Amino acid sequence: MQIVIAPDKFKGSLSASGVAAALRRGVLAAHPDWTVRCAPVADGGDGTVAAAIAAGYDAVHVDTVGPTGVASTATYAMRADRAVVELANAVGLVLLPDGRLDPLGASTFGLGVVIRHALDRGAAEVVIGLGGSASTDGGAGMLTALGAKVLDESDSVVGRGGAALLDAVRLDLGALHPAVAHTQFVLACDVDSPLVGPNGATAVFGRQKGATDEDLRILEAAMTRWAEIATAATGLDPRDEAGAGAAGGTGFGAMAVLGAKQRSGIDIVLELIDFDAQLAGADLVVTGEGSLDEQSLQGKAPVGVASRAKATGVRVVAVAGRSVLTPEQLHAAGIEAVHTLAELEPDLQRSMANAEALLEQLGRNLVL
Secondary structure, eight states: OEEEEEEOOBTTTBOHHHHHHHHHHHHHHHOTTSEEEEOOOOSSSTTHHHHHHHTTOEEEEEEEEOTTSOEEEEEEEEETTEEEEESHHHHBGGGSGGGOOOTTTOOSHHHHHHHHHHHHTTOSEEEEEOOSBOOOSTTHHHHHHTTOEEEOTTSOBOOSSSGGGGGOOEEEOTTSOGGGGGOEEEEEOOOOOOSSSTTSHHHHHTGGGTOOHHHHHHHHHHHHHHHHHHHHHHSOOOTTSTTTTHHHHHHHHHHHHHOOEEEOHHHHHHHHTTHHHHHTTOSEEEEEEEEESGGGGTTOHHHHHHHHHHHTTOEEEEEEEEEOOOHHHHHHTTOOEEEEHHHHOOOHHHHHHTHHHHHHHHHHHOOO
């Protein structure tokens, strides 16, 4: 019997690799003669780099700065001339000092430092995982780290952070990293928000980054100004494109200046880890994430895994901390059954604290 275990992370409990390893131990404890392969996945957000590294990409460590300028180290993945970088582990919410939100001043500069490092190493394709953003700066910080200059009326460089863009009047791309012109940039993201407006970066995601009503007004005006000067500099205006509002407008900056194209996060990750090859000879795929709910049906990792497996005729079951999906919804997504930690431990806090042991138990109980 051959099984492929391809879960996303259980947020707050275990990484995707941790989930896969626990399930594998459980399965092999009960069925030592089975072949069990681990293929941890992600949906383009947090965990994307880890999934690539688990699939054999080299881990590259870079000294950079977090969203508020504090020195930090980020990791990206690289194989041949393809680099996989992740906003979350460079300038994400988790890197805010003491968790203090800074909606007006947080920046994507540190992400640009990581991308620049990959370009200097010869990357011809850069996959950027968007998600977990702490900032709303339209990707301006990222671009300045790549050599762009955002200038005010006196031709001085404006400060970092979204609010500073209110003073911007011109984007100078004369010193942009020369490799940008011949590098393919791909955004791994399933957010379809535009840059501005009622469904834009500020309106939809601003409050979770700590923005007050006044902050939201400032940031919306700043993003509008940023769109105007970026468009004037490049001749491209992707502000209304799906994904332009992703990660505090980082999608817009990448589209307008780097020529980036957006693709489904899980589709990119499955390609990165060569998932189709891992399905060869498999009898069953086990996927899952912390919570299976309506949001899971909107391009999240487990459904993407199930869709790919189903297309090749491989059966799929899921594991989750909890699931609120109906049998009909699961079946439509290509998932035969779901097994939850809640069945073994109804108390949420205890379930999260003991997720590893509970997942091993689920693995032991797995019956075909």
